[in-house]
Amino acid sequence: MVTLASMEPLLPDSSRELEDLAIELTSVASRFAARLHPIMRASVGDLVRSMNCYYSNLIEGHNTLPIDIDRAMAGDFAREPEKRNLQLEARAHIEVQQLIDRGEMPYPVLSLDGICWLHGEFCRRLPDDLLLVRNPDTGEEIIMVPGQLRTRHVKVGEHIAPEPEMIEPLLARFAEAYSFKMLSKLQKIVGVGASHHRLAWIHPFFDGNGRVSRLFSHALLRDLGIGSGLWSVSRGLARNVSDYKRLLSQADQPRRGDLDGRGNLTEAGLAEFTAFFLSCCLDQVTFMEELLKPEELLNRVEVWCNEEVQMQRLPKGSWPLLREAILTGEFARSQAQALTGYQERQARTVLSSLLDCGVLTSPSSKGKVRLGFPVDIIERWLPRLYPAVR
Template identity: 45%
Template sequence: MTRVMNAYYSNLIEGHNTRPRDIEAALAGRLDEVEDRPLAEEAAAHVRVQAWIDETSSRGDLPEPTSVAFICDLHRRFYDAMPEELRFTEHDGQRKEIIPGAFRAAGEEVSVGRHLPPSASRIPAFIDHFALRYRGLTSGPTGRILSIPAAHHRLNYIHPFLDGNGRVSRLMSHAMCQAAGIGGHGLWSISRGLARGLRDPAEYKEHMDAADQPRRGDRDGRGNLSLSTLTSFTGWFLTVMLDQIRFTEAMFDLNALQERYTRLIADLYPGKQRLPQLVAHVLRHGEMARGDARFVTGASERSARSDLGELISGGFLKSATPKGALRVAFPLDYRERLFPNLFTDAAPIVPAPPPPPPL
């Protein structure tokens, strides 16, 4: 569910507004239910790449996120899963195919707003230097966190691919959060924060544009670009990360989630007090053997089976096998009741975003 949210917001940054319901349908292969098939498949590709990052990280096999091989692999995995319609782009008035995992070829010069990225012939040198620098900068726990915003901007500055650079940079940042130990096993991602900003959705592109500025004198860093604007971008980016971590903690706070869930069940099944009891028990304990339902509620075995049947058919409990232990589920139709503000602008009790540090 949170991967769908991350893909939704990453798409939104690109100007592609895709309904979460359509993303889930595309993931399940139900493309006949989808309103805009190419955009839904694009978001589904994002979900699958993030799932690969999260699963690889959980096994302890996550490659170095700023390595050239990993960055190319992200692009390749993303575009291998893209629909045919989105594997081409307009360049200099010509329709050009986007080659998965391949850098811009000779003659494929681009501009992004006011920014003119390095020429295609210089990309290998730039990207090799990028990987070398961030291999050193991410060697310690503090560096692994502080490097996330800078690497995010610098990869976009290089703009190594003909298309898909923004999505690759957000997936790379997600992988860097996992490598730094602050990824929450994939339960949060930077994409939601970048799409919404702290006060205004335009903040992300404004800060990215500012960090493209050239150095302002001898005291503004040692490279061609301004260190002060990169520092400002880093402070903003880290504050957005903190805001999203706090938001996710509030959404998954067990007491508050249990209250929202049991209230929903009580509204849907008035007069059936045992059903909220069962959901609360499974939510708190992670899973429940089917035979334990009667002990949780004090009902007869027959009544307990009936209670479980209602919750399973309603999509509130699920299991891996027909007779296996039950786990809690989060039905799509009630997502906003269970997790307000995940996609929309409902009003959950979430801490206000912290102010960016004064820089």
């Protein structure tokens, strides 16, 4: 029988490695956020939500291509039911993350209601086919209710998840421990990695626990001011997916002896997973910071733009408008004439061409324009963001 003590320890013992990772993550994330224009941060946030969704799906074995995610967000769904379902799943993930990023989560992240809200918001957007869960051992089919805690016993790999009646008390203890007022900022950041594992260990829902855990960690990082809207921990986890799954499983193990903490579960395993998780976060912040250095982004976009003009796919005068969007975040349509040096009608034609191909975007037909990141140019502007963009 699982008790509240079965989940201990909830935090690994303090160590120089974990503290150093938390300090560096805080420093690098703050520096990165400060360097980007607020409008550019919003554009990057749109891109990162799509990227986060892509990699979170990849971890689950669902390879929904970036172009299909892009089409799903535009309401353009495939006719094949399986592909359409995966597109709907991707859109659900992005829409829930949008709510988180806009501060529209109605409950604290660290609460039973908050965790159930994440699952409910994600699952209620899914097609019925994806709410049908099959027990691999018995073949029994269960229709999952969005936001409803698990009501039956389950085994996940080698891990026997806690009894259904213990889920609510475990989540209450979970929320209390990680939001404890006496925790320092560094301990709370370390707690993001530890809580990611412990939420997976509780396995509160029939299905969707992996995605909920990653959305939960994204929301918790945001709450702690790490600026996770500009980078995706899911990319780091997906690029090291075998280590991610191995270390998650390893941290499920019981204490390894008298030198392995004082709780029921292995403290060393939790510390190793937490260090891995924070290292993935740090790696992704550093990667995105390098990728979005203004001078390097300017150079890549200019090379691409010159090629497009040479191939007559874009009109001359396109580069000054793209450069202005990168440097200032956004500009008024009326500035196109001065930026290009063309007469008003010709300047409008150049601007329209850039808007039509999605490299500039605007919220309305007369609104200011800002940089866009259409899928078909991602590899040129932001190389290695995806394994391959098709």
